[in-house]
Amino acid sequence: MKVAVVGATGMVGEVMLKVLEERNFPVTELLLVASERSVGKALNFKGKAHTVIGLADAVAAKPDIAIFSAGGSTSLEWAPKFAEAGTTVIDNSSAWRMDPTKKLVVPEINAGELTKEDKIIANPNCSTIQMVMALAPLHKAFKMKRVIVSTYQSVSGTGVKAVQQLENEIAGVEGEMAYPYPIGRNALPHCDVFEANGYTKEEMKLAREPQKIFNDNSFSVSATAVRIPTAGGHSESVNVEFENDFELNAVRKMLHETPGVVVQDNPDTNTYPMPIYAHDKDDVFVGRIRRDETQPNTLNMWIVADNLRKGAATNAIQIAEYLVENSLV
Ligand SMILES: NC(=O)c1ccc[n+]([C@@H]2O[C@H](COP(=O)([O-])OP(=O)(O)OC[C@H]3O[C@@H](n4cnc5c(N)ncnc54)[C@H](OP(=O)(O)O)[C@@H]3O)[C@@H](O)[C@H]2O)c1
Helix, strand or coil: CEEEEECCCCHHHHHHHHHHHHCCCCCCEEEEECCHHHCCCEEEECCEEEECECHHHHHHCCCCEEEECCCHHHHHHHHHHHHHCCCEEEECCCCCCCCCCCEECCHHHHHHHCCCCCCEEECCCHHHHHHHHHHHHHHHHHCEEEEEEEEEECHHHCCHHHHHHHHHHHHCCCCCCCCCCCCCCCCECCCCCECCCCCEHHHHHHHHHHHHHHCCCCCEEEEEEEECCCCCCEEEEEEEEECCCCCHHHHHHHHHCCCCEEECCEHHHCECCCHHHHCCCCCEEEEEEEECCCCCCEEEEEEEECCCHHHHHHHHHHHHHHHHHCCCC
16 A cells, blocks of 8 residues: 555654554555655654655655544645545544545444545544444443543643643743643643534534444533643543443443453452553553442443544554455555
């Protein structure tokens, strides 16, 4: 496969290169693409230096697959140009996620929807991916009615500038601010921009994307998204009300048997998922599994994943793997 990584110099792009290498994705030619600011820079892949090129040159090279993580406006402008040149685009931005003509894919859940005709495929939001990975088997078994989620999201989810802001604050250095307030020793109930309804865009992604992924509007999601000063890894407190009752042991067993999900749940040994241990892992970790004792058929759990891996790069590369394995590209 001739593969273009668009946004190769960014937080997600860097992990994308690592994951492509680790999973031994069949790359025959690699195009590293970023903004004009980075053209000419050298980046390493499999021990070899590659020079960063611009978007127009990348389109002209007609890659088989282009994996985008370069922001929504770059995707809106350039993904159609790649698609027109015959390239299949897998996009990490929010640009195409809710477009009814584009598929929103978490491979373990709905890769089966993909066809050769899908030239722009959307990768869901990082917070959505880890949540639906844990919800999928439970929804199938007990049917979700309502989900209430509060997130504890790392600065790496905002990109390079935000990681730098936190590092500057820790070092006591003045610098560019990615957030409107300090993030060190703080919690910002503000991820992405505010929408007219008073929710942030991140909260609305968590509300809308799961319905599209499950192709099911029969449940609803209410979200509060909070940025905290962790370097990497998002955590989520999730409360789910089901139509049908469940046994806690059955829930644990189902999650344990779900590929890509790891149960870490033992109060006796203080075992529960945490972002420092999810770092650099492809799995989604679930713990603190317990019954909500205030109403019937309701479950509480704590879900943690590396937002740059399963929340972005790993999910996108799993989509690419599915396309290759099923001759869809
Ligand atoms: N961070 C996460 O956890 C996460 C998770 C899921 C999805 N995403 C999405 O992935 C995208 C990138 O996120 P990130 O965290 O990696 O951001 P980032 O660290 O700020 O990196 C942005 C990347 O996009 C490139 N870029 C910016 N403007 C461009 C342009 N006009 N033309 C070509 N390339 C351009 C940058 O190139 P230069 O270095 O040349 O500026 C850089 O490679 C965003 O759409 C984000 O929503 C992020």
